Amino acid sequence: xxxxxxxxxxxxxxxxxxxxxxxxxxxxxxxxxxxxxxxxxxxxxxxxxxxxxxxxxxxxxxxxxxxxxxxxxxxxxxxxxxxxxxxxxxxxxxxxxxxxxxxxxxxxxxxxxxxxxxxxxxxxxxxxxxxxxxxxxxxxxxxxxxxxxxxxxxxxxxxxxxxxxxxxxxxxxxxxxxxxxxxxxxxxxxxxxxxxxxxxxxxxxxxxxxxxxxxxxxxxxxxxxxxxxxxxxxxxxxxxxxxxxxxxxxxxxxxxxxxxxxxxxxxxxxxxxxxxxxxxxxxxxxxxxxxxxxxxxxxxxxxxxxxxxxxxxxxxxxxxxxxxxx
Amino acid sequence: xxxxxxxxxxxxxxxxxxxxxxxxxxxxxxxxxxxxxxxxxxxxxxxxxxxxxxxxxxxxxxxxxxxxxxxxxxxxxxxxxxxxxxxxxxxxxxxxxxxxxxxxxxxxxxxxxxxxxxxxxxxxxxxxxxxxxxxxxxxxxxxxxxxxxxxxxxxxxxxxxxxxxxxxxxxxxxxxxxxxxxxxxxxxxxxxxxxxxxxxxxxxxxxxxxxxxxxxxxxxxxxxxxxxxxxxxxxxxxxxxxxxxxxxxxxxxxxxxxxxxxxxxxxxxxxxx
Numbered sequence: 232x233x234x235x236x237x238x239x240x241x242x243x244x245x246x247x248x249x250x251x252x253x254x255x256x257x258x259x260x261x262x263x264x265x266x267x268x269x270x271x272x273x274x275x276x277x278x279x280x281x282x283x284x285x286x287x288x289x290x291x292x293x294x295x296x297x298x299x300x301x302x303x304x305x306x307x308x309x310x311x312x313x314x315x316x317x318x319x320x321x322x323x324x325x326x327x328x329x330x331x332x333x334x335x336x337x338x339x340x341x342x343x344x345x346x347x348x349x350x351x352x353x354x355x356x357x358x359x360x361x362x363x364x365x366x367x368x369x370x371x372x373x374x375x376x377x378x379x380x381x382x383x384x385x386x387x388x389x390x391x392x393x394x395x396x397x398x399x400x401x402x403x404x405x406x407x408x409x410x411x412x413x414x415x416x417x418x419x420x421x422x423x424x425x426x427x428x429x430x431x432x433x434x435x436x437x438x439x440x441x442x443x444x445x446x447x448x449x450x451x452x453x454x455x456x457x458x459x460x461x462x463x464x465x466x467x468x469x470x471x472x473x474x475x476x477x478x479x480x481x482x483x484x485x486x487x488x489x490x491x492x493x494x495x496x497x498x499x500x501x502x503x504x505x506x507x508x509x510x511x512x513x514x515x516x517x518x519x520x521x522x523x524x525x526x527x528x529x530x531x532x533x534x535x536x537x538x539x540x541x542x543x544x545x546x547x548x549x550x551x552x553x554x555x556x557x
Numbered sequence: 558x559x560x561x562x563x564x565x566x567x568x569x570x571x572x573x574x575x576x577x578x579x580x581x582x583x584x585x586x587x588x589x590x591x592x593x594x595x596x597x598x599x600x601x602x603x604x605x606x607x608x609x610x611x612x613x614x615x616x617x618x619x620x621x622x623x624x625x626x627x628x629x630x631x632x633x634x635x636x637x638x639x640x641x642x643x644x645x646x647x648x649x650x651x652x653x654x655x656x657x658x659x660x661x662x663x664x665x666x667x668x669x670x671x672x673x674x675x676x677x678x679x680x681x682x683x684x685x686x687x688x689x690x691x692x693x694x695x696x697x698x699x700x701x702x703x704x705x706x707x708x709x710x711x712x713x714x715x716x717x718x719x720x721x722x723x724x725x726x727x728x729x730x731x732x733x734x735x736x737x738x739x740x741x742x743x744x745x746x747x748x749x750x751x752x753x754x755x756x757x758x759x760x761x762x763x764x765x766x767x768x769x770x771x772x773x774x775x776x777x778x779x780x781x782x783x784x785x786x787x788x789x790x791x792x793x794x795x796x797x798x799x800x801x802x803x804x805x806x807x808x809x810x811x812x813x814x815x816x817x818x819x820x821x822x823x824x825x826x827x828x829x830x
Contacts, residue, residue: 311646313646433665433666434665435666436657436660436665439649439653439657439660440657440660442645442646442647443643443645443657444640444643444644444645445609446604446607446609446638446640447638447639447640447643449607449608449609449629450607450608450609450633450636450637450638450719451633451657451658451660451661451713452629452630452632452633452660452661453629454629492647492648493648496648496649496650496653496693497647497648497649497653498649498650498653500666500668
């Protein structure tokens with residue numbers, strides 16, 4: 232399995248991008264897509280659909296999927312817990328408060344920024360809480376889950392007091408939507424995300440050490456307290472940005488890291504780039520299904536990724552209990 | 558030559574002092590066992606040396622330098638620590654796991670350097686783990702796991718090795734296999750070993766000196782024959798024991814006595830050593 236992993240992942244990326252670009256209200260064959268790229272002037276309709284709708288959407292899905300997967304793999308390693316992800320650490324709760332604030336203030340274009348700052352606030356609270364006492368990973372996780380409950384209650388309260396139209400807007404943000412991210416943010420996104428991805432990959436050894444447990448990690452030269460802070464911040468920046476791109480999309484951050492480890496092993500030197508690529512392609516595929524399954528209605532992507540991804544993951548878990556520890 | 562010394566050290570968690578007034582030193586190349594009842598501060602003592610817990614009072618010197626002032630990466634090239642109950646949930650292969658010992662020695666993207674590869678190959682040979690290299694840690698048996706954990710510690714080329722009850726989950730065959738292997742490597746590398754033992758008899762057979770802790774203080778320190786006497790053991794562990802010399806090694810061997818056999822005149826005379 233491990234030997235063919237690079238080829239399989241590459242194939243997965245290619246297939247998902249092809250699927251994402253060709254399907255929609257009207258199916259585009261591969262040759263048609265190539266011709267549009269070759270001579271865009273002679274296919275005005277296809278050009279508009281591809282460049283204005285499908286490419287931004289595939290690109291957004293890829294960025295968000297890879298970012299959430301990477302955030303998950305970081306959080307699971309530093310907290311040594313299979314359930315750690317941005318959504319169990321209060322990051323999504325913080326983002327939802329930000330989104331609710333943005334909607335109440337009626338600043339639709341500023342909602343991404345509000346979402347980002349909301350998730351940063353919850354991470355700051357988490358870090359503050361960590362700095363008071365030396366805490367076990369389990370306690371940090373519980374604190375995060377509680378933070379999420381408190382924040383979500385607040386934002387749901389705020390939303391439930393809204394009128395019809397704003398209510399729908401909020402629901403779309405809370406269920407995740409890859410189609411309405413602004414083009415400027417999408418163009419700027421790599422400048423923000425790529426350095427963060429690179430930083431994570433550059434320090435892959437830290438994550439390997441973290442996953443051995445605190446005592447072993449520190450005896451192998453890891454400065455636990457400082458590194459925990461830095462990695463939490465890194466994971467929060469990545470997931471916070473993803474939330475601001477597409478709203479709340481669950482599942483990817485939790486499950487893609489597990490799938491990556493099952494098929495490729497745990498070594499983070501391979502697992503970090505692999506999880507990013509698998510997460511990205513997975514979300515493209517999920518979004519493609521969400522757009523095309525019940526045309527012309529669009530199913531929220533979180534429903535598709537949760538349902539099919541969940542089924543797939545249960546199947547994988549049943550097949551691999553021997554090697555899979557957790 | 559003194560490698561590690563404790564000067565009036567106290568340490569604990571929060572307001573609870575677990576260790577109090579600890580004074581002792583360890584010489585280079587020595588094998589020292591830490592024994593004592595549950596909750597006497599054995600693991601806390603080891604955690605202080607491993608820098609998982611800073612002392613609240615006094616100081617610990619490693620090669621005459623204040624332990625907590627040594628930079629982390631330098632420290633990890635001198636001291637290796639095998640905590641008790643290591644739990645590796647991640648599916649690392651044995652090779653990946655052992656290679657982690659070389660992280661303090663290499664740069665960003667490097668797993669190991671030339672020298673590291675030589676050392677890892679030696680360790681693989683020494684510990685007879687070449688058949689396990691492609692397995693994941695969770696696939697190993699308890700005995701294999703402990704062997705791989707020790708191999709990783711030695712791949713770190715430590716001058717001081719700290720072990721927390723390394724043999725407590727092993728059967729008697731694996732216990733002796735493990736400790737023999739440790740002894741062989743210790744002699745070959747001139748390494749200093751400081752190990753917690755639950756089993757007094759294993760400590761007696763394998764250690765040059767024994768530190769006995771009781772309620773966070775040193776109750777006795779010296780050679781196994783000096784420390785493992787029935788008076789000391791009965792006072793510290795609050796139970797009745799017999800101590801005889803091991804018929805082959807001549808080291809003390811401790812027998813516990815179930816209460817139904819105590820104070821019965823018809824039992825063999827208490828020929829106490």
